[in-house]
Amino acid sequence: MTKSEKIVSEMMTKDTFSQWLGVEVLEVKEGFAKIKMTVRNEMLNGHLVAHGGISFSLADSAFAFASNSHGQKAVSIETSINHVKPIFEGDELIATAEKESISKSLGQYIVRVTRGEELVGLFKGVVFRKQENWDIS
Template identity: 35%
Template structure:
């Protein structure tokens, strides 16, 4: 270390993973923060994401949380995949709402980890969903 900058995990792997993530990009997601054990991703609810109740389809909210989860659990530099996830929907989102997902590592042990992601509505900070992901780092 020659410039006094803090050291930590190399985020090259996770940044490359995000750049290659065509699914997240296709839904208009933007990674606002990528750092060790923490990520923030935003997504606007588009007309294609609204269901028959005229609210955001839960699958799109789950996908936003899952993409954030992927950034968090891969931020340690090891190739990590989902082993499972649960989501609780708290309130609805509507066409035009911007959703913000913030994820943090809750626990990591060996090759396993837990990541919590909170999805909020940008306009008023209302919690839209709470997501818990379980991850597993691959060997190698």
């Protein structure tokens, strides 16, 4: 297991919200994370489509994993999402987070949320990179 994979594994053991979402980690490498989940009935809003917070939360989890995968602890300071298409119960969503730029104290990431080949959400996020590393042996 790589250092990046160990960090994400450690994060997932404590991340009960991502566990509730049903997140499965598909791939992790430095500056990159790919995760998936399936939309459940209790995630729907009054229009019978997935609540916007669901795709946002999935993207946010991928963002957290990708931004911490470098070994330096990172916390979000700004995020936004474009809800491109409605999401329905039973949809399997994949969030792919990729580093756009990184410096000593900041990192910028783009997360694409897809249903199959179809883009359903586009998330952008900025993290503050703390001067603290993950203690992974």
